[in-house]
Amino acid sequence: MMGEPGAETIYYLDHIVAQPGQGKALLDLYMTSYVPKAKSRGMVLAHRWVTPPLWLEGQSNELFIIWTVQGVAAWWAATRMRRKDPDLISFWAEALPLIAKRQRLYLSDVDDVASLCSV
Numbered sequence: 719m720m721g722e723p724g725a726e727t728i729y730y731l732d733h734i735v736a737q738p739g740q741g742k743a744l745l746d747l748y749m750t751s752y753v754p755k756a757k758s759r760g761m762v763l764a765h766r767w768v769t770p771p772l773w774l775e776g777q778s779n780e781l782f783i784i785w786t787v788q789g790v791a792a793w794w795a796a797t798r799m800r801r802k803d804p805d806l807i808s809f810w811a812e813a814l815p816l817i818a819k820r821q822r823l824y825l826s827d828v829d830d831v832a833s834l835c836s837v
Contacts, residue, residue: 726830728793730761730785735819741768741779744816748783751809759796759803761785778818790834793824 736744745768753763765784773779787793800806826834 725788726826726834728787729825731823731825732783733821734781734817736779737816737818738778739775740816742773745781747813755805759799760792761787761796
């Protein structure tokens with residue numbers, strides 16, 4: 719719900735479809751290589767979900783990884799820091815053979831949109 723301006727939660731949703739049989743390996747790489755850097759940028763890991771809820775051998779798992787930051791200033795700071803980090807380019811290059819498809823979405827509660835737009 720709408721609170722104090724600047725304290726709105728912004729969510730990052732990393733939706734990653736693994737190559738067949740690579741879901742667990744992809745999650746392990748993400749957790750060891752990506753997560754520490756994201757946390758150093760002020761992002762908070764909120765959820766890690768997999769569908770279906772078992773590691774598949776000949777088919778693809780989908781990962782849904784949810785991050786949060788508080789407010790527009792934190793979102794912009796994390797974005798600027800990410801753009802300057804060569805380790806992230808290396809991570810995605812290393813992860814590429816494990817990934818069939820990926821996308822990142824930025825989300826907020828609809829009640830926070832007005833205050834997020836008035837920056």
